[in-house]
Amino acid sequence: MIERERILEVLEKYDREKVVIGAIGSHSALDIADGAKAEGLKTLIVAQEGRHRTYAEYFRQKRTKDGLMKGFIDEVIVLERFGGIIDIQEELRRRNVIFVPNRSFVVYTGIDRVEDEFLVPLFGSRNLLRSEERSEEKSYYWLLEKAGLPYPEPVEPEEINELVIVKLPHAKKRLERGFFTAASYKEFREKAEKLTKHGVITEEDLAKARIERYIIGPVFNFDFFYSPVDGEIELLGIDWRFETSLDGHVRLPASQQLTLQEHQFEPEYTVCGHASSTLRESLLEKVFDMAERYVKATQKYYPPGIIGPFTLQTAVDKDLNFYIYDVAPRTGGGTNIHMAVGHPYGNALWRKEMSTGRRIALEIKRAIELDELEKVVT
Incomplete structure (x- = not known):
């Protein structure tokens, strides 16, 4: 895990009057960028070739031929693969980027590289991102x-005697779910075999699946x-x-x-x-x-x-x-x-339009104004 002190050293070199909000071009990037623009901050989206036009064309800030301004994304960096973001860290730092992590960033970059190699200030909790992985011991x-919070009780396959949901990744679409339900061990095995045959799940993932009571x-x-x-x-x-x-x-x-x-x-x-x-x-x-x-x-x-x-x-x-x-x-x-x-x-609460993206930008702006930026990055 990159120590917070190293991130703060990076932050010390930033021009805080020219902070840019960055995100991976997927998941919630539009909300992040729109919110930053609403608060007057510059935006930068790191996109993947073949999935870049949403950000580089359709929502890119530009002027119409009669002089009107539309769009809200200032800059787009297009990479061959999202994972290549590790190779452009120096450029992100040079542009004073504070990066807002979303699920796509973690999945496409890899949690180990996010924790150990991505030396760019993250708005949010770098060390908590791994807790989202259900297979982790401290998930x-x-x-x-x-x-002491309520969550659906886990169930062993052989103990299934009421409706449960089986949580595991999709075999082919790894970002997605291969979830299914069952009300008995017999149904669990029958459905698992069908889904494996049709390429929706794998036996390897099934062995690590989280099975829990289905809340109706x-x-x-x-x-x-x-x-x-x-x-x-x-x-x-x-x-x-x-x-x-x-x-x-x-x-x-x-x-x-x-x-x-x-x-x-x-x-x-x-x-x-x-x-x-x-x-x-x-x-x-x-x-x-x-x-x-x-x-x-x-x-x-x-x-x-x-x-x-x-x-x-x-x-x-x-x-x-x-x-x-x-x-x-x-x-x-x-x-x-x-x-x-x-x-x-x-x-x-805020007496104005307050999206999640705008709330992030507002917190960053306030932290800069109060000289407390170190409180909001890791």
Whole structure:
């Protein structure tokens, strides 16, 4: 792990009047860039060839022929592969880039290289990014247990006697999920064999899969922000997901679902979009309590603790109990729905449009003005 002191040494050489907000061109980059532009900061996106036009053309800042300004991305660096970002660190430092990590950055660069080689100031908690890996000993499940937070109980394959969800990566689309459900060991084995045959999962991944009780109820992703400048937690917004063939399945009558071919029968859980949501007010204190316990646990076990955005992904049962089934210790994947218009709760709190991307930029600006930039980077 790169020591924080080395990052602060890099930061000492930055021109703080010319700080640039950087991100990998994927996942939540548009929200990050839009928010930075809203706060008057320059933006730089590192894109991959073949996936660069969204950033380099369609949302690039430019003037129309009648002089109007549109777009919000100032600079784009196009690489052959995202992983090549390690090779352009010097250029990022020269441009005074503070980099905002998202899930794509970690996956495409590799967690080891992010921790040990990427000598560029990160806005957020570098040491917490590894906790998102379910196979790690000190994963977010470990942290949730230490914090006394509710999460779906793990189940051994042979002990399956009610509906469970099996969590493992997709065999071919490694960023995505090869999840499936089962209500008995027999069903677990039958589905696993079918999905393996169709190339959705592998036996190797199945052996390391997380199996847990399925919580029957709606899902809410709570987009929080912890400010080291103020020492406060903010709920910015709530989102939920659209998941490829799963959403197609639930739009079919049960009788039609039963006629699907074998290769169509098991839905896939690949996230392809998000929608905004709110929560009934009487439940909000439960949600804030979960966030407070999570933040305190990160501060105790992963000092300095969470910095900036984090998402608690939950399911709610019939008795209105929350269960955290996933944690994003960085900007969540669903925050693009709040670009330009902000989050409902963040807007109300700040009395202006406050997206996650804008909240990140605002924290960086305030930290610079208060000479506390070292508090928000690792």
